[in-house]
Amino acid sequence: MRIRESWAELDGATKVLVEVVGGFAALVIAVVLVVVIAAILGSFVLGVGDSVEEPRAPQTSFSIEYDHAMTGPIVVVRHEGGDAIAADRLTLEADDRPAKTWQDEDGTVTAGDEFGMNAPNGATVRLVWHGEDGTAVLVRGHVPTPER
Incomplete structure (x- = not known):
């Protein structure tokens, strides 16, 4: 009260x-x-609360080497380690050149496998993985211009 x-x-x-x-x-x-x-x-x-999943690129390590041969620069990409990848999912691209699909005898790219292509001096080279839901650049390099 x-x-x-x-x-x-x-x-x-x-x-x-x-x-x-x-x-x-x-x-x-x-x-x-x-x-x-x-x-x-x-x-x-x-749908803002929905999670958006990015395509999961393989967890790998690649190296790029360049060799200036008589026919022009050759780019060689080497799988150094990590996940094995289906060869038909990888393309090697160099600026305006047509993309080149990785060729491998057993169809699977594993550590130690190499693949190459001719590329012009100064070109940007990319190894691209093509997944079901998207693509990812696994390694990128720049072809050096030889000094004269």
């Missing part, structure tokens, strides 16, 4: 002020709850 007695002792202006402050606080809490609930529902409806 103490609260009723305290409330009865307050004058009219104080009662109005307490009611306004209490009403304002309740309104702020209601607005915050509505915004939070709308954000959560919106993220699920719009």
Whole structure:
């Protein structure tokens, strides 16, 4: 009963002020709850909450070597270690040249396997893995221009 007695002792202006402050606080809490609930529902409806998986490229290590032969620069890519990869999923690309699919006797590229192609001086060379859902560059290099 103490609260009723305290409330009865307050004058009219104080009662109005307490009611306004209490009403304002309740309104702020209601607005915050509505915004939070709308954000959560919106993220699920719009698919923002879904996780996006990147294509998982093989975990490998490759090296690139260059040799300036009589026919021009030759680029040799070597699988140094890591995951084995299906040869038909790998292409060797050099700037504007057509991509060359890795050729391997058993169809699987493993540590120690090498593949090469001719590439012009100054070209950027990329070994590209082609997965089911995307591609990834596994190694990139730049063909040096020989000094004269």
